Amino acid sequence: MDFTEKIVEVAKEIFETMVMVDVTAGTPLDEHVSRFECSLSAMVGFAGFKQGNLSIHAPDKVARGLTQDFLGMEVEEINEDVEDAMGELANMLAGSLKPFISENGGKVELSLPSVVHGEEYTLTVVNKADWVLVPFTVAHGDFLVGLELKKQS
Amino acid sequence: MGKAVLIIDDSTTMRKIVNRSLRQAGLEFDTVLEAGDGQEAIDLLASQKPDIILSDINMPNMDGIEFLKTKAADASIKDIPVVMVTTEGGSEDMVEQSMSLGASGCVKKPFTPDQVNEVLGPLL
Numbered sequence: 001m002d003f004t005e006k007i008v009e010v011a012k013e014i015f016e017t018m019v020m021v022d023v024t025a026g027t028p029l030d031e032h033v034s035r036f037e038c039s040l041s042a043m044v045g046f047a048g049f050k051q052g053n054l055s056i057h058a059p060d061k062v063a064r065g066l067t068q069d070f071l072g073m074e075v076e077e078i079n080e081d082v083e084d085a086m087g088e089l090a091n092m093l094a095g096s097l098k099p100f101i102s103e104n105g106g107k108v109e110l111s112l113p114s115v116v117h118g119e120e121y122t123l124t125v126v127n128k129a130d131w132v133l134v135p136f137t138v139a140h141g142d143f144l145v146g147l148e149l150k151k152q153s
Numbered sequence: 154m155g156k157a158v159l160i161i162d163d164s165t166t167m168r169k170i171v172n173r174s175l176r177q178a179g180l181e182f183d184t185v186l187e188a189g190d191g192q193e194a195i196d197l198l199a200s201q202k203p204d205i206i207l208s209d210i211n212m213p214n215m216d217g218i219e220f221l222k223t224k225a226a227d228a229s230i231k232d233i234p235v236v237m238v239t240t241e242g243g244s245e246d247m248v249e250q251s252m253s254l255g256a257s258g259c260v261k262k263p264f265t266p267d268q269v270n271e272v273l274g275p276l277l
Contacts, residue, residue, distance in 0.1 A: 014263045072173040084166030095242025
């Protein structure tokens, strides 16, 4: 699975047009990251022809900063605005990637976004899934965009 | 009298994001009305007549499709233009259904200020 180029392309488009921030992509991670501290993860699932999920993992400070930029207003803490804004960013990323994931004509549907936030949590990879995690840097700091797709049997 | 817009979305955050996108597109409204679903919007339209409506499609209670049907049946509000706001990769069927029910246009996130202007500008 090589969706890295597409993830970088759609992430740059979304963050630069909707959030109005410059974003720089790094090198995809060699090892999967599943444990997060003082962070927020927003996920959207894929169902149908392909199953998996798209996720954004951001430290609290970065999630607040991105939400401030997205909404154009001050955000003091992780609240409903941050959860909704990060969920919407995951939704837009998943929606923009959907045509590439459903290539060969298979129908793929998106789930509603879900958000996890906490001092320490672990997210495990879907069983037998291919994955890619791409780091991005914005003025507020670094965050990850991940894509996991279940291997076709 | 200044222009007014009604933004319909079940997420208060999304209403803020849409409002910000309008300002970035240079579309300044004197009055920004908000509703959390289609039914709230219908109730609000009994007393307020905005120049344009921006509506989400998937909402609890009364969704964007039912809102368009209800609005079309009310002579006092049927001519107010509605632009659907959806996400790239969302249900194309519902977008097509919205257009066939009288929606004036559709903007798909992610959108640029120019794209917002292109769809909303001619309707104002």
